[in-house]
Amino acid sequence: MLNNLTGLRFYAAFWVFLYHFFPVYTTLPKVGYFEIGYLGVDLFFILSGFILTYVYYDKFFVNKVSVIDYWNFVVKRFAKIYPLHFIITLIFIPLLYGAKYIFNQTTVNIYSDTIIHNFLMIHAWNMSENYSWNFPSWSISAEWFAYLFLFAPLSFIYKFNKRFFVLLNITILFTFIYYWISIPNFTMDRYTMNGFPRIIPEFILGVLVGLIKIRHTLSKSKATVVCLTSLSFLIITFYLEFYFQQLCIIGFAGIILSLSYKTYFDIFFASKKIIYLGNISFAFYLTQFLSLIIYEQLFNILFSGLKGNYYMILVQFVMAFGINYFFAAVAYKYFEEPLRIFLVKKMKISKEYKRQSIAP
DSSP states (O other): OOOHHHHHHHHHHHHHHHHHHHHHHHHOOOOOOTGGGGGHHHHHHHHHHHHHHHHIIIIIIIIIHHHHHHHHHHHHHHHHHHHHHHHHHHHHHHHHHHHHHHOOTTTTTOGGGGGGHHTTTTTTTTSSSSOSSSSSHHHHHHHHHHHTTTTTHHHHHHOOHHHHHHHHHHHHHHHHHHHHHHHHTOOOHOOOTHHHHHHHHHHHHHHHHHHHHHHHOOOHHHHHHHHHHHHHHHHHHHTTTTOOOOOOOOHHHHHHHHHHHTTTTTTGSHHHHHHHHTTHHHHHHHHHHEEEHHHHHHHHHHSSOOOOSSSHHHHHHHHHHHHHHHHHHHHHIIIHHHHHHHHHHHOOOOOHHHHHHHOO
């Protein structure tokens, strides 16, 4: 039902890839679209709040949430994000130590005090100014915070008083936006690196949009209009430089809402190939740093001294994307999905257990 949003996940991860790749590894002149690719993470944060609200609406926002319900929710989220994060972090420890102390790579920075924070997925909880290891995983840490400490409390407030819930969350959202506007030369990546100022308002926005989706139905035509309006809003604020960094999350929210219905753009989001890319998007995102390290070494071996022209930039892109895609496909098939299923099966508390626990 949300196939369009599965496809959108790939575009968000791909946008982040463009940001990590082109400005760093090529001589391509600055392209604004690539330079702001870090905003793909913000799209992920809003999408996360939206999807969780849509999927768990009855269980969390309507019915009473038991400790077992909350445990099972956390287990499913943990099983989705932790195994691949754990494996890649393990890979980076010898990789970075070897680069720095065996191959004398002076540009490699290692912060040993953050290892435990990384394994606990709390490294973006303002524990340290440095993330180290697999850098993109800071957003996974921020998501983990939202799963543990935002989603359930938001659902409780909603059940307590819906009007208060809406007023409170809109106030929080626009307080953040107003504060961002007050910061000179604000950019989302530079200001919100510890995770909290980014995940809190954006996850809340996703929850609000998810509740709109549940309460309202849009026709294909209306959903397409909402999508075009949101896209136009993003383009206009970007080219006019009208607080784009601060307001882009509003446009992202509109796109997410519109694509949760059928639109005339479904072919770009819901084809089999795009849905597959959406399914491996988490692995594609989380393996980017590792893939680009390997790409750089291979490119220097195979094409040393040939950088510069547009033909070679295309070769660089295809090579880097291909490596990232390969790692993502392998990681998804052999690690992410099998381990997710295994952990859910082992850690989830079944309904039978619930009945047994309350039996006389």
